[in-house]
Amino acid sequence: MKRLGCILLFILFYASLAQAAVDSYSFDDPQLNKRFIHLTENLRCPKCLNQNIADSNAMIASDMRRKVHQLLSEGMSEDEIVLFMKARYGDFVYYQPPLNAVTALLWLIPLSFVFFGFCGFLYVKKSKSNESSRKSVEKNKALAIEKANSLLGLEKEQ
Amino acid sequence: MKKIGLFAIPLFLFVGGVAFLLKGLYSDPKELNSSVVGNPIPDFKLPDLYDSTVIHTPDIFDGKVTLLNVWGVWCITCAVELPFLTDLVDLEGVRIIGLYYDQELDPEFGTRSIESVQKEAYEMLNRFGDPYKFHILDIKRDLSLDLGVTGAPEHFLIDKKGVVRWHHIGDVNENVWVSKLKPAITVLEAE
Numbered sequence: 062m063k064r065l066g067c068i069l070l071f072i073l074f075y076a077s078l079a080q081a082a083v084d085s086y087s088f089d090d091p092q093l094n095k096r097f098i099h100l101t102e103n104l105r106c107p108k109c110l111n112q113n114i115a116d117s118n119a120m121i122a123s124d125m126r127r128k129v130h131q132l133l134s135e136g137m138s139e140d141e142i143v144l145f146m147k148a149r150y151g152d153f154v155y156y157q158p159p160l161n162a163v164t165a166l167l168w169l170i171p172l173s174f175v176f177f178g179f180c181g182f183l184y185v186k187k188s189k190s191n192e193s194s195r196k197s198v199e200k201n202k203a204l205a206i207e208k209a210n211s212l213l214g215l216e217k218e219q
Numbered sequence: 220m221k222k223i224g225l226f227a228i229p230l231f232l233f234v235g236g237v238a239f240l241l242k243g244l245y246s247d248p249k250e251l252n253s254s255v256v257g258n259p260i261p262d263f264k265l266p267d268l269y270d271s272t273v274i275h276t277p278d279i280f281d282g283k284v285t286l287l288n289v290w291g292v293w294c295i296t297c298a299v300e301l302p303f304l305t306d307l308v309d310l311e312g313v314r315i316i317g318l319y320y321d322q323e324l325d326p327e328f329g330t331r332s333i334e335s336v337q338k339e340a341y342e343m344l345n346r347f348g349d350p351y352k353f354h355i356l357d358i359k360r361d362l363s364l365d366l367g368v369t370g371a372p373e374h375f376l377i378d379k380k381g382v383v384r385w386h387h388i389g390d391v392n393e394n395v396w397v398s399k400l401k402p403a404i405t406v407l408e409a410e
Contacts, residue, residue, distance in 0.1 A: 107369040120322045121369050124360050127327070150366040151254045 086130040093133055100129050100139055103157070107150045248294075253386035254367055260381050261365035262286075268319045268354035269337060275355045280381040284407045285314045286400075287375040288351070289363065291321040292339045294371040298347055300390040305348030307396065313404065317354035320363055320371050324356075376400070378407045 088094045099113035106122040114122040114129075125146070134140050146154045158164050255261075255278050267273040279285075290297040296397065300342040323329030324336055333356075344351070356365050366375060369388060376385035385393065385403050 107367075119370070123322070123328065124364060128364060148254055149365060150369075151367070 086126060088133070096139055097129060097133055100133075100142055101126055103155065104129070104143070104146055105154050105156055107154060113156065237324075255365075255375075255383050256386055258383055260375075260377055261362060262381055263355075263357075263362045263365075264365060265355050265357055265362060268317070268340065268356045271333075271356075273353075275353075277381050279316065279355075280377045280379075282379050283314055284379060284404055285316055285377045286404075287316050287318055287377055288377075289318045289368050289371045289373040290318050291319060291371050292336060292343055293323065296390050297372045298343060300372060300392065301344070301347035301350065303390075303392060303396075304350035307391075308350045311401075314352060315350045317351040318363065318368075319356045320360060320368065321352045322360070324358055325360070374400075376403055376407065378410060 084148055086207075088096060088097065098115070102113050104114045104125065105113045106114050106117040106125070108119045108121045109117045112122070114125045116122075119146050129142060132145065137145070152159055158167070160168060260280060262277060263275070267275060286307075293392055304313075304315060310314055319340075321329075321331070321336060325330040340354075354356060355362070360368075366383070369385070372390050374385075374387040374391055375383050376387075378384050384407060385399070387399070389395075391400060
């Protein structure tokens with residue numbers, strides 16, 4: 062029980078630290094607050110490669126949070142702020158990559174897999190049905206010969 | 220023929236996949252395509268690090284090829300590259316201007332006074348070499364943000380018309396100088 066208490070205290074201590082590490086920007090307007098959270102979660106920190114600027118404590122991330130806050134207060138829309146950041150840090154800075162000549166392969170490769178897979182499926186299906194129809198033709202032919210032979214009164218030779 | 224196809228297509232896909240992943244293994248994820256290259260340097264009006272009455276504007280780049288070096292006293296790599304940059308100034312005649320980048324100086328984030336930073340910068344440059352003509356103090360780091368700076372050290376090569384022509388993240392060393400910076404400066408000087 063004592064140990065559990067220690068662990069709980071430990072967790073609480075670190076939780077408070079984690080919260081203290083992030084500067085808190087807020088707006089009076091809850092709509093703006095929502096936009097701020099959405100933007101900082103979708104803008105990527107250019108220094109830390111795989112963290113958004115809401116999570117990162119890098120110098121550049123805190124500068125960018127401040128900038129987002131400032132631009133939102135000035136009345137910029139979310140799209141305008143994303144463009145503002147892209148003009149400075151490139152497409153890299155936004156977690157949603159645009160569709161252009163460079164990124165087209167990202168979309169085309171999975172689509173081509175689906176396309177070729179479907180073609181392969183059709184091809185296999187067609188060749189199988191061909192085979193079965195050929196088999197039934199042969200079977201009919203054999204039956205017809207047998208019938209003809211019996212009509213002609215010939216004994217089966219084999 | 221059909222059998223060769225069945226064997227070759229997966230092999231081809233596999234080799235292609237390996238080549239793609241191998242390339243990724245040796246690429247530097249920090250090397251980003253800079254968005255500011257090709258654009259004129261953003262407008263700014265910022266004080267000098269040592270004299271707040273001196274205000275620098277983009278005019279400082281007029282007519283001269285300049286290397287703008289983003290640095291701060293907190294940055295270890297900046298200290299490491301100072302002797303090499305000083306050699307570039309002394310031996311190769313490169314013009315280097317400092318863009319002083321320090322969050323601790325910003326009252327919103329830190330508590331340092333400008334005097335203590337000036338003193339520390341002076342001592343650091345005295346010790347490792349001083350390649351700078353002067354320093355632009357970017358206290359709110361708005362110019363840095365406009366330039367797409369991600370940290371320090373970073374370098375921008377600016378041509379005689381004030382257009383950014385090269386952006387380098389990280390230090391300038393012998394290797395970078397020979398393979399990238401020197402050829403770029405030669406081209407810009409000839410323009």
